[in-house]
Structures are given as structure tokens and as C-alpha cells.
Amino acid sequence: MMTNPTGRLTQGQFSFLPALTDAEIAMQIDYGLKKGYAWSIEYTDDPHPRNTFWEMFGMPMFDLSDAAGVIMEMQACRKAFPQHYIRLMAFDSTRGVESVAMSFIVNRPADEPGFMLLRQEVDGRSMRYTTRGYGTEKPETKRY
Amino acid sequence: MSDYSIPGVRAQTPAPVAAADTTDAKAVVLGQARSVGEVLAQSQVEDVLAELDRDLVGLAPVKARIRDIAALLVIDKLRTNLGLVSEAPSLHMNFVGNPGTGKTTVAMRMAQILHRLGYVRKGHLVAVTRDDLVGQYIGHTAPKTREVLKKAMGGVLFIDEAYYLYRPENERDYGQEAIEILLQVMENQRDDLVVILAGYKDRMDTFFQSNPGMSSRIAHHLDFPDYAVDELMQIGQKMLAQQNYVLEPDAEAVFHRYLGLRVQQPHFANARSVRNALDRARLRQASRLFADRDRQLSADDLRTLAAQDIASSRVFQQTPA
Numbered sequence: 001m002m003t004n005p006t007g008r009l010t011q012g013q014f015s016f017l018p019a020l021t022d023a024e025i026a027m028q029i030d031y032g033l034k035k036g037y038a039w040s041i042e043y044t045d046d047p048h049p050r051n052t053f054w055e056m057f058g059m060p061m062f063d064l065s066d067a068a069g070v071i072m073e074m075q076a077c078r079k080a081f082p083q084h085y086i087r088l089m090a091f092d093s094t095r096g097v098e099s100v101a102m103s104f105i106v107n108r109p110a111d112e113p114g115f116m117l118l119r120q121e122v123d124g125r126s127m128r129y130t131t132r133g134y135g136t137e138k139p140e141t142k143r144y
Numbered sequence: 145m146s147d148y149s150i151p152g153v154r155a156q157t158p159a160p161v162a163a164a165d166t167t168d169a170k171a172v173v174l175g176q177a178r179s180v181g182e183v184l185a186q187s188q189v190e191d192v193l194a195e196l197d198r199d200l201v202g203l204a205p206v207k208a209r210i211r212d213i214a215a216l217l218v219i220d221k222l223r224t225n226l227g228l229v230s231e232a233p234s235l236h237m238n239f240v241g242n243p244g245t246g247k248t249t250v251a252m253r254m255a256q257i258l259h260r261l262g263y264v265r266k267g268h269l270v271a272v273t274r275d276d277l278v279g280q281y282i283g284h285t286a287p288k289t290r291e292v293l294k295k296a297m298g299g300v301l302f303i304d305e306a307y308y309l310y311r312p313e314n315e316r317d318y319g320q321e322a323i324e325i326l327l328q329v330m331e332n333q334r335d336d337l338v339v340i341l342a343g344y345k346d347r348m349d350t351f352f353q354s355n356p357g358m359s360s361r362i363a364h365h366l367d368f369p370d371y372a373v374d375e376l377m378q379i380g381q382k383m384l385a386q387q388n389y390v391l392e393p394d395a396e397a398v399f400h401r402y403l404g405l406r407v408q409q410p411h412f413a414n415a416r417s418v419r420n421a422l423d424r425a426r427l428r429q430a431s432r433l434f435a436d437r438d439r440q441l442s443a444d445d446l447r448t449l450a451a452q453d454i455a456s457s458r459v460f461q462q463t464p465a
Contacts, residue, residue: 058287058290059287059291061291061294063295064294064295064297065266065268065295065297065298065299066265066266066297066298066299066336067297067298068265068294068297068298068333068336068337069293069294069295069297069298070294072290072293072294072297072333072336073290073294
């Protein structure tokens with residue numbers, strides 16, 4: 001299949017690798033904390049690449065010193081949304097940077113059908129292309 | 145992994161992270177220690193204990209208890225090294241004592257000791273009171289408590305005046321909610337953080353009576369005794385030395401007499417009262433020097449507290465001589 005060669009969503013860091021274990025996730029979090037980033041958790045059931053606004057799970061976590069706090073929150077999010085995409089994001093507040101420095105998916109639905117390529121003929125021989133997630137046909141919260 | 149696999153193909157499980165990778169080099173060496181001396185040498189706990197002895201005046205029972213706890217932790221470390229599995233010790237503590245007896249200071253040292261022995265990963269101390277844990281409206285408490293807990297993970301959470309969490313007179317008080325979340329984390333995430341409660345003895349006793357769950361999860365109860373006048377004197381001298389002040393020989397006697405009187409007065413807060421008294425003495429010294437505009441002041445003048453700086457305290461006036 002061209003549109004879904006790996007059978008899973010590839011967004012953010014580490015998405016071409018096998019899923020990280022919790023211990024590996026904790027090491028990534030510790031790395032970010034050492035750099036002074038603030039971690040936050042987001043989830044969604046619409047994985048379209050242009051959907052940049054995922055829902056926040058709780059507040060961003062400032063002033064943490066250890067990965068255990070983020071892991072605790074991540075477990076709570078997994079429990080609440082077992083079939084959603086969940087990602088961890090590290091915000092770098094350095095003046096002039098002020099943006100997300102790390103982001104990776106830590107939870108995904110069991111089955112990821114991927115995206116459909118839609119073609120539309122317009123203006124004679126021209127074609128327009130768009131993608132659409134197979135998983136997003138149903139209304140929100142009923143997907144996957 | 146030797147061969148490349150397509151991500152998402154779940155047949156191949158990722159290689160487990162070896163335990164040694166997650167810990168630093170020091171912990172690996174600690175893992176090979178076979179004698180108490182080795183553990184002590186590698187973890188540098190001895191230094192913290194010596195510092196505790198040196199910097200903190202009095203508090204003999206507390207110091208003895210901390211030595212006991214440190215000894216248990218060292219022996220436990222040796223047992224684990226030889227593969228004798230024992231349950232991770234419960235390290236939550238309760239510090240009771242009057243104000244100014246050094247509960248917060250000792251908690252900070254405790255965090256260092258636990259960190260050096262590898263029982264907490266980061267060794268920082270997060271000091272909170274009821275306000276930081278309990279919210280103002282329904283649904284506010286849980287996120288607030290969890291946020292504090294997350295900050296304290298990997299270190300020590302110090303809850304000052306913990307008995308305020310439970311207010312029996314108001315059954316809709318949100319404190320109970322905070323206690324329940326605390327209990328849950330104290331039980332389930334024992335490796336991630338150590339909770340130290342602190343407060344006055346009688347009120348903490350009532351608190352534990354009404355929260356048996358809390359009482360049973362705390363293994364160590366440390367009693368902080370009040371200081372004797374001589375100990376307070378030593379504390380005062382340490383404080384002054386830190387701030388580059390000295391007491392005149394006459395002033396020392398006056399200060400000793402001052403402490404003897406102050407101890408009997410209400411609202412005596414041990415070391416904190418000593419600090420306040422010294423701060424006021426500094427004020428009086430400053431105005432004494434200020435009054436004499438034309439005098440050339442030497443370094444000695446500036447750092448010496450005279451007897452009259454202390455003798456003009458209210459404490460002496462209130463008590464008929």
C-alpha cells in the first residue's frame with residue numbers, strides 16, 4: 001500500500017522505530033528535563049498531518065525534576081484514552097526559541113488504517129489531490 | 145537488534161533497556177559494594193551525617209534516629225547487592241516538634257542522605273503547606289495536589305503543618321481529597337518519592353488518629369525536642385558567625401540571660417526566636433552607630449554587638465528584676 005506502508009502513523013520523533021518502552025520514554029523525558037523543557041501531553045483521534053491542534057491532557061508540567069511525574073500523567077491519559085493517539089511534547093521556553101523542541105507519540109490505536117488519497121478532476125485535465133484518514137469517517141470519539 | 149525491521153510489525157519486541165543503562169556510573173559501583181565501609185565511601189553519606197552533627201546543635205534523639213535509618217538503608221543496599229531480596233523500605237516520615245526546632249533543615253539533609261544512598265533519584269526537596277495542595281472549589285484540589293506530587297517526584301515532598309490538611313469541623317473540606325491522593329501515591333510510587341509530614345506534636349497526633357491510613361503508611365516518627373538555653377546560645381553564635389557579627393564578652397552574658405527569660409515567655413519559637421532577637425540586636429547596633437555621625441568606624445565596631453544592644457530588649461523590661 002502506498003499511502004500506509006508501515007501500517008502506522010509516522011509523525012514526530014522516533015515514529016519509524018518500534019514503539020518505545022516506558023523505560024525508554026522516561027529516558028527521553030529526563031533528557032528534555034535536563035535541557036529545561038516543560039513537558040505536556042496531548043491526545044487526538046484525528047491523526048491527519050494538518051491537524052496540528054490536539055487536545056491537551058491536563059496542564060503543561062513546569063518545574064519538574066524527574067520523569068516519574070510525566071510518566072504518571074501519561075499513564076492516566078492512556079487509561080482515559082486507550083484508543084487515541086497520545087503524544088508528549090517538550091516546550092523550550094528560551095527567549096527567541098519559545099516553541100516545541102521534542103514531540104513523539106506514546107500511544108496509538110491498535111489498528112491504524114492510514115490515509116486515502118482523494119482525486120478531483122477540475123478545469124479540464126487538471127487534478128486536485130487531498131488526503132483523508134480512513135479512521136476519521138465516524139464522528140469524534142467514535143473513531144478507532 | 146541485528147536486522148532491520150519495519151516499524152509496526154509487532155512480531156519483534158524492542159530490546160529491553162538494560163538496568164545498568166539507566167543508572168549512572170556511581171550506582172553501578174554501589175551495586176558491587178560488599179562492606180558497610182564501601183557503601184559509605186561510595187555514597188558519601190558519612191559526609192552528610194558529619195555535617196548534620198556539626199551544623200545542627202543538640203537534637204540528639206533526631207540525629208540518633210537518622211543514623212539508624214541511614215544504617216538500615218546501607219545494610220539494605222548490601223543485601224540487594226548479594227541478591228537477598230527485601231521489600232523496598234517505606235521511607236515516609238513524620239517530624240513532630242515545636243516551631244523552630246529544625247524540622248525543615250533536617251528534612252533537607254534527609255533528602256541529601258536518601259539521594260546519596262540512591263533511594264531517591266534527584267534528591268531535591270519540595271516544601272509545601274495546605275495552600276499548595278488544597279483547592280478552593282470542587283475539582284480544583286486533585287489537579288493541584290497532583291501537580292505538587294509531580295514536582296516532588298524523584299525527591300522529597302515536605303508537608304509543613306500537615307494537620308491543617310484535615311479539618312474535622314467542616315465535612316465538605318477539600319483537604320480529605322488531597323489526603324486520599326497523597327495516600328495513593330505514597331503507597332503506589334514508593335520508589336519515586338518520599339513524603340515527610342511535619343507539625344506540632346499534639347495536633348499531629350489528632351491528625352493521625354483521624355487518618356489511620358496515613359498513620360499506617362508512615363514508618364518513621366521523629367520527635368524534635370526543644371532546645372536548652374545553652375544550645376540556643378550556640379545556635380545564636382553560629383548564626384552570628386554566618387553573618388559576620390560577634391558578641392562582645394559582656395554581651396554574651398546578657399544574651400544568655402535574655403534567652404533564659406525568653407524561653408519562659410509565650411510564643412517562643414526556638415531557633416527562629418533566636419534569629420529574630422539577633423536581628424533586632426543588629427537594628428539597635430545600627431542605630432547606636434548611626435547616632436554618632438563623626439566617629440570613624442572600624443571593622444570591629446561594625447561587627448561587634450555590644451551588651452547594651454541586647455540589654456535594651458523588651459524581655460528585660462517586662463520581667464521585674
